[in-house]
Structures are given as C-alpha cells and as structure tokens.
Amino acid sequence: MPKVKFLPFNEEYEALEGETLFDVAIKAGIHINASCGGTGSCNRCKVRLVSGELKGEILEGQYYKACGSYPLTDVVVEVPLTTFLDQKTLYRPVKKRAKFLELSQVDFDSPPVKEVFLKLTPPTLEENTADFNRLKEGLYKQGISEPEVSLEVLRKIPHVLRQKNFETIAYVYQALDNPKTFLLDLTAEPLDPFLGVAIDVGTTTLQVEVVDLKKGEVLGFSSDYNPQIKYGDDVISRIEFCRRDGGLKILSEVLKERLILLIKEALGSKGRLEEVKLISLAANTVMTHLFLELEPRYLREYPYVPVATEFPVFWAKDLGFTDLNALIQIAPCKASYVGGDVVGGVVASKMYEESPLTLFIDLGTNGEIVLGNQDFLVCAACSAGPAFEGGGIKHGMRATLGAIEMVNIDPYTYEPMVVTIGKTKPIGLCGSGILSLLASLFRVGIIDKSGKIKKDLIHPRIRRGEEGWEYVVVFKQDTQTGEDIVFTEADIDNVIRAKAAIFAGCQVLVESVGLSLKDIERVYLAGSFGNYLDVEDAISIGLLPDLDRDRFFFLGNTSLLGAKIALLSQEKFAKMRDIAKSMTHLELSNYPGYMETYVAALFLPHTDESLFPTIKNKKE
Amino acid sequence: MPKVKFLPFNEEYEALEGETLFDVAIKAGIHINASCGGTGSCNRCKVRLVSGELKGEILEGQYYKACGSYPLTDVVVEVPLTTFLDQKTLYRPVKKRAKFLELSQVDFDSPPVKEVFLKLTPPTLEENTADFNRLKEGLYKQGISEPEVSLEVLRKIPHVLRQKNFETIAYVYQALDNPKTFLLDLTAEPLDPFLGVAIDVGTTTLQVEVVDLKKGEVLGFSSDYNPQIKYGDDVISRIEFCRRDGGLKILSEVLKERLILLIKEALGSKGRLEEVKLISLAANTVMTHLFLELEPRYLREYPYVPVATEFPVFWAKDLGFTDLNALIQIAPCKASYVGGDVVGGVVASKMYEESPLTLFIDLGTNGEIVLGNQDFLVCAACSAGPAFEGGGIKHGMRATLGAIEMVNIDPYTYEPMVVTIGKTKPIGLCGSGILSLLASLFRVGIIDKSGKIKKDLIHPRIRRGEEGWEYVVVFKQDTQTGEDIVFTEADIDNVIRAKAAIFAGCQVLVESVGLSLKDIERVYLAGSFGNYLDVEDAISIGLLPDLDRDRFFFLGNTSLLGAKIALLSQEKFAKMRDIAKSMTHLELSNYPGYMETYVAALFLPHTDESLFPTIKNKKE
Structure with missing residues (x-):
C-alpha cells in the first residue's frame, strides 16, 4: 500500500485500494478545506505534490485536487496553509473513534426452539392410542410436557407420522421460566435450514x-x-x-x-x-x-x-x-420510554454480569441510559428530542445519502471541511454532522459557552439570516438543493438542550446511587447513531462525561443483537425478563434535582467547568 | 279429564286435553287397526260407543273413527274384534317405557369460567407499572396466575381499566388439572348475562x-x-x-x-x-x-x-x-368409535361414582356400550350399522314427520296398528318403528326365530315382492309416497345383524370382566333413539338383555348433557379426562370369542333361549 505523508504536519498514513488523498486525510484527521462533501465540484481541496506520483486532476502547478487524486507510489503532499497557525489546533483526529466492542460472539447454548428427533412405536390394534398422545408421550420422554399446538400442526400430525413409519422430527419451543411449551412443527425429514x-x-x-x-x-x-x-x-x-x-x-x-x-x-x-x-x-x-x-x-x-x-x-x-x-x-420493556431495545441491549452488553461500573447510553430520539454492573442496574429515559436524528434542526435530515456526517472548521480561516454520506453533494446535516459541527464551532471559538455566535467576527460564513444569526456550512453553489446549508442559533439551542437532557440524566442516575461521574469505569454507546459518534466531539460539547477516552466503547445496534441473543439462548431471554423486572427505573421528570441539573448542563460544555477538565474553548 | 274404558279389555284410561280415542289407545296399549298413521284416511280404526258422549265422525251405527273422536264425558267403547282372541296377546302395553332418569340437576359448583371483580390501585408516577401487570397482580391475589390472553383482550385493557378508575371485571377460564388459565374478557360493568x-x-x-x-x-x-x-x-x-x-x-x-x-x-x-x-x-x-x-x-x-x-x-x-x-x-374421546359423547354421557350418568353394576348403551349408528361402576369401567363400540336409524332398510327413514314410529300387529288378522310421527300419512319406517315392527312380526309368528317369513301364511300382506318375501306395513292408498311400505326379509336380516352386534358387544363386555349378563343391576339407555325405544320390544328381539324391566332407565341425550356439565363444573370436565384415560377399551373385532358370540345372537331373540327366559314366540 502506498503511504501518504502530509506536510507541514509530518504525519504519514497508508492509502487503501481506491482511497483518495481526501479519504486518507479524513482517516488521519488532517483538515483540508472542502465544501462539496468530496464530490470534486468545489475545487477547494487542493494539495501540493512534494514527491512521489499521483494519478489525478492537476489544478495548477504542482497542486492537485485531493478528492480526485490517488497515490501511485509513496507520496509527500503539502496542505497549503493560508495563515500562520498552531499546528496542534488544526491537526486533530477528526474521527477519534472509541473502540468497537465485538459482541457478536453470542452464546448459542440453549435456543428456545429445538429440533427433537423421535422414533415412536407404530400403533397396533392392541395399542392404538391417538397420534397426538403417542407424539406427546415421545416428547415427554425428552422432557417436553404438554406442548401447545396450533390447529395447523395438529392437522398435519397423522400425515407426517405415517410418512416414515412414526419416525419424526418435532420443532419445539421451550423457554426458561415459561411453563408453556409449543409444538411448532412436525416433519418427516429435518428442515434444513431451520x-x-x-x-x-x-x-x-x-x-x-x-x-x-x-x-x-x-x-x-x-x-x-x-x-x-x-x-x-x-x-x-x-x-x-x-x-x-x-x-x-x-x-x-x-x-x-x-x-x-x-x-x-x-x-x-x-x-x-x-x-x-x-x-x-x-x-x-x-x-x-x-x-x-x-x-x-x-x-x-x-x-x-x-x-x-x-x-x-x-x-x-x-x-x-x-x-x-x-x-x-x-423483548420485555421496562417502562414507557425504556423499552425492549434497551433491556435487550443491556443483556447483549453483559454489563449486568460484570463488575465494572458501566454507563450504557442508547442515543436516539430519546436517550435511554442504564447504569450499573453485576450488583445493580438503574435506568432512565431522557427527553432529548429528535435533534440527534436531525429533527428540529433547520437543515437537519436523517443519515442518508447526501447528509453531512462530519465537519471540521479551520480555526483561522473558518473554512469547513465537509464530508457527506456517499460523497455526494450535501443536502443537509445528520446527527453526527450536527454534533461534529457544534463541536467545531465551539472549538474554533465561533460560538461561546452559551451557544451564541460571536457577532464581532467578520466573515462571509457568519451572518444574520432570516431566523437570526447563523453559520453557513455550505454555500448554495455546492449543495444539491441549490440553497445555502446553514446552522442557526436556534438549531444550536436545540442541540444544547438535547445534550443537556442526556448529560443531566447520566449525572442524576449516577448520583441517585451515591456515586459520581468519575466513578464510571466504562461507557457503552449503543444505537446506530453511536457508531458515527466522535467521542472527542461529544465530550467537548458536554454530551458525554469527560472521562479517560479509553473507557468509551461502541456496541453498535444492541437492540438487534438483543433480539438475536433471545433467538439463541433461553437463559439470555429469561435474563431480559429478570432485568425488566428488577432494574430500577427513575422517572427523571419527577426526580428531585433533575431540573437544576439539566439547567446547569445548558452550556458548552457545562456551567461547572470542573466536570470537563480536558475541554478548553481555544478562543476564550 | 274424561275417562275412556276399552271393552272387551275392561281397561280404563284418562284422556288428556286434545287426545283422540286413538291416542288414548296408544297410551293404554290397546291395539286398534290403523294403516294411515292416525291421519283419518284409512277409516279402519272404528270403535263402537257403548256409553257416554263423543265428538267425532260417525262411520256407521254406533261406530266412530277412533283417530277422529274426542271423549266429551267418560265413555265406554268397544274395540271390534274380528275373531276370537286371547285378550292377553292382543292387549299389551304398546309403549312400556322404562323410567326416565332425571339427570338435569347438574352440579353447578365450579364453572370453568368465572367472573372476577377487581379493584385495582390506579397508577401514579411513583408506581406506573404496565396495565397488564397491574391486572395480573390483581388476578394473582385471587389465585389466578399468568393467564393467557388474546390480542383482542390485551388491546382493550387500557380502555376498560380507565372506564371506572381501575375497577374492572375479569372473565377467567380456569380448568382443573389444566395449568393454563385464560383471560377471556375484561369489562367495566359485569356482563349480564354471561x-x-x-x-x-x-x-x-x-x-x-x-x-x-x-x-x-x-x-x-x-x-x-x-x-x-x-x-x-x-x-x-x-x-x-x-x-x-x-x-x-x-x-x-x-x-x-x-x-x-x-x-x-x-x-x-x-x-x-x-x-x-x-x-x-x-x-x-x-x-x-x-x-x-x-x-x-x-x-x-x-x-x-x-x-x-x-x-x-x-x-x-x-x-x-x-x-x-x-x-x-x-369432551375427550376414548377411541376411534368411543367418543366424547359417550365419555360425557358416562359422567352425566354418574355411574362411575355409584356402586350398582351398570350397562350404559348409546344407540346410534354404532352402539357404544360402557359397563362398570365406581370400581371399573370398560367400553366397546359395536359396528351395528345404521339400521336403527333407518339406514340399509328398504323403506327406512330418519325419525321425522311421516315416519312410522310404532307398529302393533293383530295376532289373528295380521292387520297393523300404525302410528306415525306427527300423525301424518306414512312415508317410511324410522328406528323405533323398525324395532316395533320386527318385535310384532316375531310376536305374532309371521317370522320365525331366524327372521324368515313363514311362507305358508296366506294373507294379502305377506307376499313375495321384487326383492324376496315381505310384509306390507301400509298399502299405497294410505301412504304419502303412493307406494306400498314394505318390510323385507333382507331388511329383517339387517336389523338382526345390528341387534346381534350390540347384544354380543354387551355379552363380551360383561364376560370380559368375569361377570354374566344377569349381574347387570341397571341398564342405562342413552341417545335420542333411546327415548323412543320400547324396552319390551327390544328385549323380545334380543337387542337388550332379558332383565327385570325395572332395571332399565332412559337417560335422554347424555352427550348434550355431558357438554353442559363441562360448562358448569371443572371437576366434571376433569373427570371426563380421567375416564377417557382410565376406562378400558375392548376392540371387539379383535376380541377372542366375539365372532362366535355375535353369530349366536343372529336369532330372535337368540340361539341360546335360556338367555331370554321371559320371551316366547307365541306361534311356535
């Protein structure tokens, strides 16, 4: 694989098959101006070839378009800097992903549906008990008693039993702690697959x-x-x-x-x-x-x-x-806003059987959070609203083709690097893009702690729009819609309220059991949004607690995983019922002190900066 | 009520409102010739008024048509005898009914469906468990655990609970020995009726x-x-x-x-x-x-x-x-030909909990028989065929309007007294008519022990027809169909085979437990056919054992009664399951000696006359 060295940062990264310089820069966390999401239309992502060979579009002299150039050999390229800069500020990993916790090795010990092979004694005139009785006796000998049967299966019993002289295969559902068993099907030849x-x-x-x-x-x-x-x-x-x-x-x-x-x-x-x-x-x-x-x-x-x-x-x-x-x-639910997706997720995460104090966060329309370990579990739902799914945001959208999923802003030029899903021209902002944009705006000092745009900054992207002050993420010539994509103070306010609801929920949950945020040993991030979440960004705006970054883990779609686990393990499905029963649920809206905690979190990152020791607003 | 005295028998009976002399004669067991079933068309049922007043049709002199005459006062009438006769032969109770055993007082102790009144605590924010959980808790306190619920009922729970502030009525199915309970319905006001x-x-x-x-x-x-x-x-x-x-x-x-x-x-x-x-x-x-x-x-x-x-x-x-x-x-079944009707009937009869040795016979297409008492039960199905339902009989029919249900034959004139259902012109012979006819033919000596018509009898009703020898029950001028209604030797043969199957079944069943027919203390006759059965006739042809007539009881439709009992008593329904499991079933076709026993019963009343001491063929 050819290597790409970026100057002046002196950072070197491998380029995988088919990756452009722009792709490698994203991986490396190198800021390159780009408004068009990487489609090649804005011509702003130019880099200078210092050594090596590139295949791609030459813009002028030694300048290539990063989003259209592929390294043929190891190359050294220089990212042109328009102004003197603090390299450390510009250079930061754009996607500092947390570790992905591989949970897919699911216990396959006791699936609730079993294939039971039966060799029944054919009836004689002396012993001509009914087919269903004969079948039930056979099942009983295998520990399956009084299965419930659908009419459809009851009706096929005589035919199936006589196909192979009373040798048959029964498909039986039997769940732990559930006295009911079901005879799902009966066949003469085993189903393959079932x-x-x-x-x-x-x-x-x-x-x-x-x-x-x-x-x-x-x-x-x-x-x-x-x-x-x-x-x-x-x-x-x-x-x-x-x-x-x-x-x-x-x-x-x-x-x-x-x-x-x-x-x-x-x-x-x-x-x-x-x-x-x-x-x-x-x-x-x-x-x-x-x-x-x-x-x-x-x-x-x-x-x-x-x-x-x-x-x-x-x-x-x-x-x-x-x-x-x-x-x-x-999957059993816990309460009106803590559902089977969360209960299944907790079981999938195994946090309930391990000792580290774990905070499980499922980010979606509502952030559901669970805190605990093998000794206790406590949960709550935060009314975060749909901001993290693009809802209530002027140019918000779901995470589909054309959604801006990442933004990085140059702290001196205030020019953004915009990456869209599918590398198409931008249409709007999805959840991860919103989060990344807010974090960037705050990091470079375009907005202050309260989320207000600094009106004294003179820049074409910072302006008073129809709905108040806004930052122009992409100008209309580079969008699919033909309109400017902007991020308004009202949008910012919505996002801050959403992140405050979740953070305050976590804080209250931790304090409800007499602990504090710093006692959290692991943070599990679930939900499909979780995968795209930049932990550094999320901490910097005060959505996630400011803990050692090594404590954060992505779990992926634990709801689907929970559903799959319940297919494969009776024990795990029974565990979901246990957890749904025994887990403590806090109604936050009713919880003493929640309101104050929430209001205190309505700042970037928080009113109480001591909660976020690693976060600094660079321009303040 | 006016009384009717019949001469020369000197027997007096009350006439109920609307009863004709013919009706009273039937009740009294007095033979009066009649071919038209009592419709008034054959003009053969004439009686002479000796004293008192009649309202009706005078045929000639003092002769009235019995089927069209009503007593206005006490009357004395003479039945004209065409020949010298043995009064005892002619006079016999036409319907010597066995006692009807009143079983309708059904235990109403533990119906499987209960109405359960619940006063649940309304939810609060502190205790906002799900409606279904709240309901299940309420039911659990009343001894009802984990009821199965249909989606339809699950869906109405939130609405019903809120109608009367969480006061509600649950309809619950709970059967003894059945671990499953069902929540059938939920209402705010009690169902009336349910x-x-x-x-x-x-x-x-x-x-x-x-x-x-x-x-x-x-x-x-x-x-x-x-x-x-x-x-x-x-x-x-x-x-x-x-x-x-x-x-x-x-x-x-x-x-x-x-x-x-x-x-x-x-x-x-x-x-x-x-x-x-x-x-x-x-x-x-x-x-x-x-x-x-x-x-x-x-x-x-x-x-x-x-x-x-x-x-x-x-x-x-x-x-x-x-x-x-x-x-x-x-209702649970026992075997292929001993069904839930019989199992239900046995429970309805209570024979399983009493000490007298009881023979339960359900006469239908197949005669099902059960023998036993509180100590044991053994059962069998006899392949009697449909003769007793009019099947396989040339002029056989079901017991509907126009079916001849009773025949009595004058032993000297061989003229029949024919009674039809609904007093309409005859169409054919139903089961009870067939039985009554066969018994009469045998009693007066028209047929011999083997069921063959005596060919030396010269009488217009005894003739060789298209299908062999036959007795003409009704000539065509008196039938609805315009055809003679006849009873052929082939018909007789069918009926004899049917009765032999049932009698042999009873005999084998009794002998299988080391007893003999005379040990039977009670005979229970079930099935709708049973109600119309003339016990004397049935014994005389060897269908029922020759026991003291006081031991015979009609039970009516015990299948329906069994179904009703199961509605009203969990114990009784559980008892049906017990009996279906524990009752011994004999497969007669496979039982040693059954064939010989059957063949021996192919006579009237039987090859072994010592089994029928009270039956004599009067003409032999």
Whole structure:
C-alpha cells in the first residue's frame, strides 16, 4: 500500500485500494478545506505534490485536487496553509473513534426452539392410542410436557407420522421460566435450514437478521426505514396519529407489511418462510405497542403507563403474518420510554454480569441510559428530542445519502471541511454532522459557552439570516438543493438542550446511587447513531462525561443483537425478563434535582467547568 | 279429564286435553287397526260407543273413527274384534317405557369460567407499572396466575381499566388439572348475562343449549340436522367424502356454519354472541375430527387410530368463529368409535361414582356400550350399522314427520296398528318403528326365530315382492309416497345383524370382566333413539338383555348433557379426562370369542333361549 505523508504536519498514513488523498486525510484527521462533501465540484481541496506520483486532476502547478487524486507510489503532499497557525489546533483526529466492542460472539447454548428427533412405536390394534398422545408421550420422554399446538400442526400430525413409519422430527419451543411449551412443527425429514429471525424495530429504521438455528449463524440481513415515518417522524407524532380513527391499525399494518418484505429480503435464496420457526423482536416501548396494535396514548399521558411491558409468546398468524407458521417472542420493556431495545441491549452488553461500573447510553430520539454492573442496574429515559436524528434542526435530515456526517472548521480561516454520506453533494446535516459541527464551532471559538455566535467576527460564513444569526456550512453553489446549508442559533439551542437532557440524566442516575461521574469505569454507546459518534466531539460539547477516552466503547445496534441473543439462548431471554423486572427505573421528570441539573448542563460544555477538565474553548 | 274404558279389555284410561280415542289407545296399549298413521284416511280404526258422549265422525251405527273422536264425558267403547282372541296377546302395553332418569340437576359448583371483580390501585408516577401487570397482580391475589390472553383482550385493557378508575371485571377460564388459565374478557360493568353454550354434534342431529353461567340455568335450545348429511348419511361415507380434495374442509365448514346459526337461534333475545364466553362440545370421535378438520381416515383404517382423543382448549376465532370471543373446550374421546359423547354421557350418568353394576348403551349408528361402576369401567363400540336409524332398510327413514314410529300387529288378522310421527300419512319406517315392527312380526309368528317369513301364511300382506318375501306395513292408498311400505326379509336380516352386534358387544363386555349378563343391576339407555325405544320390544328381539324391566332407565341425550356439565363444573370436565384415560377399551373385532358370540345372537331373540327366559314366540 502506498503511504501518504502530509506536510507541514509530518504525519504519514497508508492509502487503501481506491482511497483518495481526501479519504486518507479524513482517516488521519488532517483538515483540508472542502465544501462539496468530496464530490470534486468545489475545487477547494487542493494539495501540493512534494514527491512521489499521483494519478489525478492537476489544478495548477504542482497542486492537485485531493478528492480526485490517488497515490501511485509513496507520496509527500503539502496542505497549503493560508495563515500562520498552531499546528496542534488544526491537526486533530477528526474521527477519534472509541473502540468497537465485538459482541457478536453470542452464546448459542440453549435456543428456545429445538429440533427433537423421535422414533415412536407404530400403533397396533392392541395399542392404538391417538397420534397426538403417542407424539406427546415421545416428547415427554425428552422432557417436553404438554406442548401447545396450533390447529395447523395438529392437522398435519397423522400425515407426517405415517410418512416414515412414526419416525419424526418435532420443532419445539421451550423457554426458561415459561411453563408453556409449543409444538411448532412436525416433519418427516429435518428442515434444513431451520431458521430464526431477529428484528429491531427502531423509530426510524428496521433491521432484520435471519439466523440458522442449527448453527447459530447469521444467514442474511436486511434493513429499511420504518414506514410509519410518513405518519410522523418521532414517537410523539405517531402516538398523536393514533388518536385518529383507525390510526393505530394503519401504523401497525404498514409496519408488519414492511417487516414481512424485509424478512423475505433477508432470507433471499437461503431459506423459505415456512422454515422460519421463531421471530424475536426488540423495540422501544412505543414501537412495541404499535407493532402489537396496543393503545399507545397512555405512554405519554401522565403517569406514563404502558399497556404491557411483558408479552406473551404469540403465533405469527395471530398477528396477521398469514404465511408464517412461527412464534413471535418480544423483548420485555421496562417502562414507557425504556423499552425492549434497551433491556435487550443491556443483556447483549453483559454489563449486568460484570463488575465494572458501566454507563450504557442508547442515543436516539430519546436517550435511554442504564447504569450499573453485576450488583445493580438503574435506568432512565431522557427527553432529548429528535435533534440527534436531525429533527428540529433547520437543515437537519436523517443519515442518508447526501447528509453531512462530519465537519471540521479551520480555526483561522473558518473554512469547513465537509464530508457527506456517499460523497455526494450535501443536502443537509445528520446527527453526527450536527454534533461534529457544534463541536467545531465551539472549538474554533465561533460560538461561546452559551451557544451564541460571536457577532464581532467578520466573515462571509457568519451572518444574520432570516431566523437570526447563523453559520453557513455550505454555500448554495455546492449543495444539491441549490440553497445555502446553514446552522442557526436556534438549531444550536436545540442541540444544547438535547445534550443537556442526556448529560443531566447520566449525572442524576449516577448520583441517585451515591456515586459520581468519575466513578464510571466504562461507557457503552449503543444505537446506530453511536457508531458515527466522535467521542472527542461529544465530550467537548458536554454530551458525554469527560472521562479517560479509553473507557468509551461502541456496541453498535444492541437492540438487534438483543433480539438475536433471545433467538439463541433461553437463559439470555429469561435474563431480559429478570432485568425488566428488577432494574430500577427513575422517572427523571419527577426526580428531585433533575431540573437544576439539566439547567446547569445548558452550556458548552457545562456551567461547572470542573466536570470537563480536558475541554478548553481555544478562543476564550 | 274424561275417562275412556276399552271393552272387551275392561281397561280404563284418562284422556288428556286434545287426545283422540286413538291416542288414548296408544297410551293404554290397546291395539286398534290403523294403516294411515292416525291421519283419518284409512277409516279402519272404528270403535263402537257403548256409553257416554263423543265428538267425532260417525262411520256407521254406533261406530266412530277412533283417530277422529274426542271423549266429551267418560265413555265406554268397544274395540271390534274380528275373531276370537286371547285378550292377553292382543292387549299389551304398546309403549312400556322404562323410567326416565332425571339427570338435569347438574352440579353447578365450579364453572370453568368465572367472573372476577377487581379493584385495582390506579397508577401514579411513583408506581406506573404496565396495565397488564397491574391486572395480573390483581388476578394473582385471587389465585389466578399468568393467564393467557388474546390480542383482542390485551388491546382493550387500557380502555376498560380507565372506564371506572381501575375497577374492572375479569372473565377467567380456569380448568382443573389444566395449568393454563385464560383471560377471556375484561369489562367495566359485569356482563349480564354471561353465557356458555353446550353443543352435541351428532352424526345426524345437532343440539345446542345456551346456559346462563351465573345461575347455571338453561336459557335456550335449538336443534337441526347435521348439514354434513348431504355429503354422507353415516360416519363411514363422510370419512370417504374426506378423501376428495377439500372434502374435509367442506364438512368442517358446513358444520361450523350451521352451529353458529343454531347458537344464534338458541340465544334468541336472551343474549348476544359477545356474551358467550365458553363453548363446550361433545361428539363422537369422527364428528370431533370433522369439527376440528382433523384427518378422519385413520379412524377406519386398521389399527383405527384417532389423530387426537384429548384436545386443547381453542379460541373460537381460531376455529373460524369470527364473531365469538370465546373458548371452546371439547369432551375427550376414548377411541376411534368411543367418543366424547359417550365419555360425557358416562359422567352425566354418574355411574362411575355409584356402586350398582351398570350397562350404559348409546344407540346410534354404532352402539357404544360402557359397563362398570365406581370400581371399573370398560367400553366397546359395536359396528351395528345404521339400521336403527333407518339406514340399509328398504323403506327406512330418519325419525321425522311421516315416519312410522310404532307398529302393533293383530295376532289373528295380521292387520297393523300404525302410528306415525306427527300423525301424518306414512312415508317410511324410522328406528323405533323398525324395532316395533320386527318385535310384532316375531310376536305374532309371521317370522320365525331366524327372521324368515313363514311362507305358508296366506294373507294379502305377506307376499313375495321384487326383492324376496315381505310384509306390507301400509298399502299405497294410505301412504304419502303412493307406494306400498314394505318390510323385507333382507331388511329383517339387517336389523338382526345390528341387534346381534350390540347384544354380543354387551355379552363380551360383561364376560370380559368375569361377570354374566344377569349381574347387570341397571341398564342405562342413552341417545335420542333411546327415548323412543320400547324396552319390551327390544328385549323380545334380543337387542337388550332379558332383565327385570325395572332395571332399565332412559337417560335422554347424555352427550348434550355431558357438554353442559363441562360448562358448569371443572371437576366434571376433569373427570371426563380421567375416564377417557382410565376406562378400558375392548376392540371387539379383535376380541377372542366375539365372532362366535355375535353369530349366536343372529336369532330372535337368540340361539341360546335360556338367555331370554321371559320371551316366547307365541306361534311356535
């Protein structure tokens, strides 16, 4: 692999196959001006070739366009500096990712669906007990008593038993701590494969994994938006939609229709719907209610009571999945805003069985947080609002093609380096872009501790717009929309309120058990947003506590992982029920001192700077 | 009430309101010639008025038509005798009914569906556990743990709980020995009434009773033919029909469609479908299979194995009763031809808890017999064929309007007294008519012990027809069909084989436990046919054992009664399961000595006359 050395920083990084100089700069944390997200249209990302060979577009003299140039040999390039600068300020790792904690090695010890081989004695005139009795006796000898059976399976028993002279394979669901067992299917030849499906129903995104229940391996994956989005972006607007006549039914049905398509997509050619025997679903409490068509209204009305937090095992057919002869088990929820996604995530993280004091944060529309270890667990939901998903932000958007996911600002020129998802021209700002932008604005001193833009800075990007003061991230000639993409003081205010809600939640949770933030030994970041989170940025704006960066770990989509774990381990599914029952839940809105804690967090990074010893506003 | 004295017998009977002299004669067991079934068309039932006043049709002189004359005062009438006779022969009680054993006082101690009043504590922010948890806690305090709940009920929980500030009424199904409980419904105001439905699915007839589950009272009844009849008269032809593609589904669906109509009819204005919470069904094993759409073919293929004999409790919806939010519990069967109708009947009869040795006979297409008492129970099914339901008989028919239900033959003139159902012109012979006719033919000596017509008798009613020798029961001028109604030697042969199968079954059953027929202390006759059975006739042809007539009891439709009992008493329903498990079942076709016993019974009354000491063929 060719190496790229960047001057004047003297930093050297490898360029992987197909990576441009701009890509390598992003990896290296080198700021290069760029407004177009890396599409090659703004012509601002020029670098000078000092030595070596590049393939790419020469702009003038030895200057190449970084986003269109590939190293052919080891190269040395110089990033032109428009002004004298403190190298340390400009050079910083743009993506100081936390370690990704690999949790995918899931226990595959006791899947709730088992394949049971039976060799029954064929009936004679002397012993002609009914087929179902004969089958139940055979199962009983294998420790399975009085299974519940669907009419469909009951009806096939006589045919299947006679196919191979009363040798048969039973597919049995048996969950720990659940007295009910189910006879899911009966076949003469073993199903190959026989399958489970793990589903994460997020407010925004649906994710589906197909798992081979014989081997515990993932065979397929699919993902799509939650189609309920068109009836409301966030859980609150969807609950509102349910007040309409038939609204709840619509939300439930569009979701289930999309899920069956996703299951088919994830199956692909690897298996058929009739081979799916168990579906395991994890979702937040509102999504779980909508999935089951349970009235969600009381989730948001005082005193915030769910219809149910533990759910029976359902036949897929009863939920309208007419082509599926499978059971559906649903991760238990804790409370109205701490759902099965969080409970499943806690089990997936194993924090409940380890000694380090762990703070688990699932960042989404609401930040759900869990604190604890093997000795205790306490949780809360923070009403963070949708700012981290682009909601309530003038040019906010979801993390799709064209969304700005990273911004770095030159502390002297105030020119940004803008990176978009898919390297297309920018459309707007997604959550990670918003966070990165706010951190950058604060770091270079364009905004002050209270999030206000410094009006004395004279710069074309800093201006008074229609809705007050704003920073222009991308001018219209470089956007897809033909409009300037701006970040307003109102936007900043929204983000600060969101981060304050989460930080205050963490603080209150820690203090509720008599500890302080610095006692936290690990911070687990879950949710798909978590993956794109720059820990340094997040700490710098006071979203995450200022702890040793080595204590932060990304866990990925622990809701999906929780659903998968429940497919593969009865013990783990039982553990979810235990945790949903035993975990302490704080209602923050009602918690003494929460309001004060929240208000104190409405600064960058915080009113109490001693909480953020490593963070300094460079320009103050 | 006026009295009627019949000369020359000197017997006096009361005439009830609306009864003709013919009706009184039937009650009294007085033979009066009549071919038209009592419709007044044959003009043969003339009697002479000796004293008193009659309102009616005078035929000639003092002769009145018995079937058209009503006593206005006490009257004395003379039945004209065409020949010298032995009064004792002619005079015999035509309907020597056995006592009807009143079983309708059903235990109402522990209905499986209970109404549970709950006063739950409304939630607060400090204690905002889910509605379903709150409800389950409330139920748990009343001894009801982990009820299964339908999605429909789960969905209504939040609304119902908030109607009366968390005061609510739960309808819970809880059966003895069944670990599963069900939450059937939840209401703010008690259902009034709340209902159960008992159903007897007979091969020929469906009967439905609606029961108030608060009071244990029957509120309504309805009955109709089993609509499966048009696909086959008996169980064998219906099993055959199921070999066709979709045949089983058709039989199941027409039955269920008819049942829902019958439930509505029985409900009338007394209640609504949604107030029905439990349906209890009893049927023979084939009907149970067809109801549940279970493959019936192996019931009749060696070695005669049912798909199931014990059934889970089903949601009515899962069986296609879309308008019913109720459970369906089904009486357990013993074997392919000893069904839930018999098991339910045994429990209804209480024979299993009493000391007298009891023979329980359910006469239908197959005679099912159970022998035992509090110490043991043994059962068998006899392949009697459909003769007792009019099947396989040239002019046989079901017991409907126009069916001859009783025949008495004058031993000297060989002229019959014919009584039809509904007093209409005769159409054919139903089971009780066939039995009565055979007994009469044998008693007056028209047929011999082997069932052959005595060819040396010169009489217009005794002739060689197209299908061999026959007795003309009604000449065509008196029938509805315009054809002679005859009873052929082939018919007689069929009836003898049917009665022999049942008698031999009884004999083998008794001998299998080391006893003999004379040890039987009670004979219980069940089934709707039982009610019309003339015990004297039945003994005289060797269908029933020749025991003291006081030992015979009619029980009526014990299958329906069994279904009702299961609605009202968990203990009794559990007892059915016990009995289905513990009762010994003899496969007669395989039982050593059964064939010989059967062959010996192919005579009137039997080869071994010592078994029938009270029966004499008067003409032999």
